[in-house]
Each structure stands twice: as C-alpha cells, then as structure tokens.
Amino acid sequence: MVPLKRRKTLPSDAGNTVSDSSRHKVPNKFSQVVLFLLERKMGASRRFFLSQLGRNKGFQVEDVFSESVTHVISENNCGTEVRTWLESQGRGQSLRVHLLDVSWYTESMRAGHPVEITHRHKLQEQQISEAEVALFSVSSYACQRRTTLDNHNSNLTILTGVFGVGAKTADRWIREGIYNLEQLRDSGQTLNRAQKAGLEHYDDLNEPVTKAEADAIGEIVQKAVNSVLTGSQVALTGGFRRGKLTGHDVDFLITHPEEGKEVGLMPKVVAWLESQGFLLYQKTTRNSYLESKDGPARPASNMDRFERCFSIFKLTKGKEQESTQPEEQNDLKTKDVLRPHMQADTDQQLCELSKNYQMEAASHKIWRAVRVDLVVSPISQFAFAVLGWTGSKLFERELRRWAGHEKNMSLSSHALFDNTQNKYLRATSEEEIFAYLGLEYIPPSERNA
Known part of the structure; x- marks a missing residue:
C-alpha cells in the first residue's frame, strides 16, 4: 500500500x-x-x-x-x-x-x-x-463515510454572495473598506459582466432555489436540448441529486448516447434559450479536455474542462401566482402609488414613498433570476461527470485523494487512470467507478460530506 x-x-x-x-x-x-x-x-x-x-x-x-x-x-x-x-x-x-x-x-x-x-x-x-x-x-476519508443532509456545517456569505465574486476579490474589496452591497455600488469599482449581473439580481440569486423550481428549469432545458438534437439526455446533478430540497443554483449534465453527437450542441441550446427570452446572462467555455496515453496531465485548476455555460435564468413564477397577478396589474405606475400623497412637502417623504413603490413593484414581479450551469459531456465520460458533478465538494475531493493515495489512480470528472497498469479504466455507471476504487457504493443521498 x-x-x-x-x-x-x-x-x-x-x-x-x-x-x-x-x-x-x-x-x-x-x-x-x-x-x-x-x-x-x-x-x-x-x-x-x-x-x-x-x-x-x-x-x-x-x-x-x-x-x-x-x-x-x-x-x-x-x-x-x-x-x-x-x-x-x-x-x-x-x-x-x-x-x-x-x-x-x-x-x-x-x-x-x-x-x-x-x-x-x-x-x-x-x-x-x-x-x-x-x-x-x-477515517479521514469522507468518501468512506455516509453523510446525510442532516448535518451542521454552514457557509459564510459576505460579498462572495455576489455572482462572479470569489474569495480573492471579496478580500481585496474588504481591504479597501467595502463591506456591503451599498458600499460596493457607491465605490466606483469596475465590475465585469458577471459581477454586474450578480449585483443587479443579488436578491433573487441569494434566495434559495426550490426543487420545484429546479424541475421547472429542467423541463425548459430538456425542451431546448430536444429541439436541437433529438435523443439527448439531461441529468439534474448537484445538491438536488443528493436529496436537497433547496440550493443556491441548478446544475444539468447533457450528453447523447452516440459519441461525438454532442459536439456543437451547447451553442445551439444557448441560442434557443436566448431566442425564447430565458437567459439574463450567459458565458460559455469550450471543452479543452484531451486524453494522453501517458495518463492525464496535472490540471491547471480543480475545475474540469467540459464545455459549459454559466448562466442566469429568467424563470417565470408558478401559474397559480400569475393568475392572481396579471401582467397589466403588475405594471404599476408611480403616479398611482404617489397620488394619495402628493401633499408630501419634503424630499425625504418623497424618497420614502418612492422606495415603497419600488418594494411594492418588486413584490408583484412574476419572474425571478436563478443561477443555472449547463455542462455537455461525451457519453464515454458521462458516468465520471455525473459522479463529479453530484458532489458534495468535500466528498469528491476525498474520493480523488483516496484514488491517488490508496489505489495509485488518478480520478477526475472526465476519467479514471490506473497509474500501476498505465491505462484508462472505462465505466458506464457510478457503481463501476466505486468498484474500481475498492469502495462500497454510496448513493447520492449519503454523499453530503
């Protein structure tokens, strides 16, 4: 060993x-x-x-x-x-x-x-x-432990709650005296396209996404994929696959049973979604993964190299909400709200009334912004992609650590390489991957490390 x-x-x-x-x-x-x-x-x-x-x-x-x-x-x-x-x-x-x-x-x-x-x-x-x-x-290996959703780990959101802002950027802003969104808006900081969208839709993006909303988005994605390539498969991954009822975003893996058919699929799916008005923001990255007969090279980062679209969806709320809030009623006019108070004689009163109007208008909004990641995988890598994108992050990290330290293998969301035999181990299911690693299969609902 x-x-x-x-x-x-x-x-x-x-x-x-x-x-x-x-x-x-x-x-x-x-x-x-x-x-x-x-x-x-x-x-x-x-x-x-x-x-x-x-x-x-x-x-x-x-x-x-x-x-x-x-x-x-x-x-x-x-x-x-x-x-x-x-x-x-x-x-x-x-x-x-x-x-x-x-x-x-x-x-x-x-x-x-x-x-x-x-x-x-x-x-x-x-x-x-x-x-x-x-x-x-x-054991220090999380992939040997069964961890359900009922645990007490928690995450800290400061400025990192803004879409497109990581720990390094938040750290720099804090050192510059920016501690909250109001200070960020007033700071004159140059924001990239993702950060601008994150700031604009901050409240929506920090509101938990429900399983029902994830399923609704799934139906949209499935329709988009089927419209451009019949026979394609779409899988909901991430925390929802592990049994969570809410999450901060929604992740989907897309593939086709015929190897190579998935090439060029993502731009067509994104174009369809944009044409239907579903995307508030999107950024697509290309697939840069290549296999080597000598085994996978050390990646430049912990992220995989699939073709991917980071997006913000415009999700219409449920029909039962729409029926009681028709669009013509939602299009509130400022003058209608302010008319009973036209005698207000100070700027402060008018400012407060304007804020009240904005809050009332927001409460009548019939859609919300939701973070959605779309990932396209070749069918030969799909089992590894499903395993990697199911999470949790700690479980996946420990699974890779187990593979390297205990089995002399290299595991990623793309493949499993046996360094002893100097060959790739092919798999069509998660169960096969666990078997290669000599681990008891742990279902997704018990991977919440």
Whole structure:
C-alpha cells in the first residue's frame, strides 16, 4: 500500500505573508493575541479566507496549532468538542487558551481590534456521547463515510454572495473598506459582466432555489436540448441529486448516447434559450479536455474542462401566482402609488414613498433570476461527470485523494487512470467507478460530506 503523504504545513511565521507577491506584509498590531482557527466544521476554504482577513487587519493568525496560541476560534463546535480535539493533539490539559465562537472573530474584524470577550463569545461545555467523541478518530476519508443532509456545517456569505465574486476579490474589496452591497455600488469599482449581473439580481440569486423550481428549469432545458438534437439526455446533478430540497443554483449534465453527437450542441441550446427570452446572462467555455496515453496531465485548476455555460435564468413564477397577478396589474405606475400623497412637502417623504413603490413593484414581479450551469459531456465520460458533478465538494475531493493515495489512480470528472497498469479504466455507471476504487457504493443521498 502506498503510504499516505503528510500534508505540507507552513512555519508559524509564514502565515503573515500572503501568496500574492504584490501584497505587502502587514505587521502584527496585537502582540498579546495569537489566533488559531479550527478547521473542523468550518471548512478549509472558509478558514483560509478568514485567516487572510485577520492577517490583513494586523492579527497574528497561525496555520498550525502551537503553544503560542492564545485564542482558539471555532464554528458550530461546543467547548467539550474543542477540548476533545485539543486532547487528541496532546495539548488538552496543559494549555490555558480562550475557546471562542467565530462571532468574536468576525466582530473583531469589523472593529479592527480584539473586542472584549463576553459570555456569549465563549464556547459552552456540553455532554457528548462516546460516539460523538469517536468522530475525532474516524477515517479521514469522507468518501468512506455516509453523510446525510442532516448535518451542521454552514457557509459564510459576505460579498462572495455576489455572482462572479470569489474569495480573492471579496478580500481585496474588504481591504479597501467595502463591506456591503451599498458600499460596493457607491465605490466606483469596475465590475465585469458577471459581477454586474450578480449585483443587479443579488436578491433573487441569494434566495434559495426550490426543487420545484429546479424541475421547472429542467423541463425548459430538456425542451431546448430536444429541439436541437433529438435523443439527448439531461441529468439534474448537484445538491438536488443528493436529496436537497433547496440550493443556491441548478446544475444539468447533457450528453447523447452516440459519441461525438454532442459536439456543437451547447451553442445551439444557448441560442434557443436566448431566442425564447430565458437567459439574463450567459458565458460559455469550450471543452479543452484531451486524453494522453501517458495518463492525464496535472490540471491547471480543480475545475474540469467540459464545455459549459454559466448562466442566469429568467424563470417565470408558478401559474397559480400569475393568475392572481396579471401582467397589466403588475405594471404599476408611480403616479398611482404617489397620488394619495402628493401633499408630501419634503424630499425625504418623497424618497420614502418612492422606495415603497419600488418594494411594492418588486413584490408583484412574476419572474425571478436563478443561477443555472449547463455542462455537455461525451457519453464515454458521462458516468465520471455525473459522479463529479453530484458532489458534495468535500466528498469528491476525498474520493480523488483516496484514488491517488490508496489505489495509485488518478480520478477526475472526465476519467479514471490506473497509474500501476498505465491505462484508462472505462465505466458506464457510478457503481463501476466505486468498484474500481475498492469502495462500497454510496448513493447520492449519503454523499453530503
């Protein structure tokens, strides 16, 4: 068996220098405070973002837990759980550190200095069972664990709730003093096309998408695909395939049973959707995946290389809503709303009345914006694409890690390559892929790691 590789760790002082060489090193302003963010239940990407935010504010945030740490920051863990973790690191009894909820950290970031620690910031002790304690020693591979939807992980949205804005851009804006949408609109920042659409449709895009809405979009996509290439297949993936009732977007995989028939399909589908008025925004990328007899090259990023359309759909609300709100009634006139109040004698009153009108008009809107990703896959790669696009992200990452460390294989959303036999392993179903990896098959509903 190939031994596990140790995760590379940075020295404690390396965390104060960001990877981008264009950024300067921010001096530590608070020498008596040394912070460590616990990744458990917080997630690696969120921990990285919050750590960088703290360092940019002048805090010393350690990547590795050590004796110098004075404050341990946790999210969705009780004090007992964190102490159990400390004990598992051999540090439980000897250290006297503050065990704090992430709320203390975010409040300190806003204040620009460590805020006073109050009772509500302190992690509370709770009784946990032996089974819960055992969670700290289970296999590190999420693809060996069954994880249902009933878990307590949560995500943080700051400015990253704007479509087209990632952690790096949000971090830059925060360092420039932009913390909310109003400040972003007034800042004069140059936004790309995706970010402009994201800001314009922010409320809709941050409203959960229901399974019924996902199914309605699925019917539209299926109609579009059938209109340009009969016999094509459309599969709903992502969280909805894992059993979620709501999500932040909708993902569809498209293929055709005859290899090669899918070439040129995406532009035709997008053109049909645009002609029918379904797209508020779209950006298409081409398929850049190529197989090599020597095995897959290391990808430039974690994203696959399928032909893809990132889009914002204009989804008409249900017929039962339309019947009670006909379009002629929805087309409200400002004068009709303001007429009873024409005696208002101050600009502030008129401004408030105008805001009320806008809110009333928005409440009568018969459509909403929804994020939709369309992905086209050749039938030979479809099983791998379905597995990769079903998620969760952590489950997929751990599945690839298992393949590499335990089986000496390379897994992606395109293919599975056996490095020992120096050949690709073909599969027509997810069950075959799990079998190649020597894993018990886990259904989509239990991949919510």
